[in-house]
Amino acid sequence: MNKNSNHTWKLGMFVIIGITVFILTIYLIGKSQNLFGSTFVLSTKFKNVSGLTIGNNVRFSGINVGTVDDIQFVSDTSVVVKLIIKDDVQKFIKVDATASIGSDGLMGDKVLTISPGRGSDKIIADNGSIRSTEAIEMEDLMKGVKVSVDNAGIITNQLAQFSSKMNNNNGALSKLMTDQNVASSLEKTLLNLESSSNEFSTFTKKMNNKKGILSKLVNDEKLGSSIDSTITNIQTGTIELNETVKAAQNNFLLKGYFNKKKKAEAKKLKDSLKQK
Missing domain, CATH: 1.20.5 (Single alpha-helices involved in coiled-coils or other helix-helix interfaces)
Known part of the structure; x- marks a missing residue:
């Protein structure tokens, strides 16, 4: 009789513990999925959800405020994400808020983050839609890192060549x-x-220096005019001298002298040609 009662007591305790764990699990899951509180629905569109799954957390200003309820394809370039958000947060989310996808830590689960709007005071309505910003893909990030590494390698080689030429x-x-x-x-x-x-x-x-002759020559207009006059007089005198020489050549008293001079010059030129 004692053995049966002991067995019954253990079985009852096991059942009670199992039911308690079950209820606690249901409560925690329901709480994380906002099943027991007042909620409202938001939606947003992405070209790529970057590994986001149903049940992932939704954060607003760094606080978990909801979960991802559904993910549906609209087209090959558009995916609609449906969000369940706590009702008491609605008054802080404006119509110009934006949604983005990030990670919970470096290698953690994906998280959808809602960033507050800046220019509007209008509160988002239930079943409203907000804009999205595309997340930076790890593949694109690695491509950028690879380009930076390649450039660093090129710069290193150029520095090595430069130092080699220096030495x-x-x-x-x-x-x-x-x-x-x-x-x-x-x-x-x-x-x-x-x-x-x-x-x-x-x-x-x-x-x-205004006292120098070169400075005066450049800057003094009177000196410049005087030099111009002197040059003009020299040109005029040269012309008159040439006219005087021509007149002397035609004078009968000096004509014989100039003729002899021309003959002597012609003979001298003829002798020089014969020698060549």
Whole structure:
């Protein structure tokens, strides 16, 4: 009799514990799925849901506020995601809010995140729809990383070539850094350049000195006019001298002299041609 009662007591305890665990499980699942509270429905569209599944959490400002209730294909480039959100959060979600898909940690489950709107004060209605922003795919991220690594490899090779040329004693830059003669020559060149620059500076100062003849020649209009007049007089005198010489050649007193001079020049030219 005692054995039967002991067996019955253990069986009753096992049943009670099983029922308690079952009820607790149902409660936790219902709570996570918002089965026991007041909720409202939102929807959003994505081109790619990036591994999002039904039952994943929905977060607003970093707080879990709902779950993903349904995922349906509309077309080959559009997927509608239906969300169940706690009713007390509705007043904080505006019509210009946006939805995006992220991860719960580096390798965690996917999470749909609702970002608050900025420009509107209108509260989203039940069964309303919000815009979405596409998530960055891991494949695209890895492609970007690969491009960066390839570029880093190219830069490393170029630096290696540059350092190799730097260490080559035949290179101009290597000689500049290691050859004392080249360094001295460059130093002398720089000194000469500095000296020339100083001399040019002195020259320009003298040019700008109004007392100098060159400055007057450039800037003094009276001196310029005087020089123009002098040159004009010289040209005029040259023309008059040529006319005087022509007149002397035609004068009967000097005509014989000029004829003899022409004959002597012609004979001299003839003798020089014979010698050639």
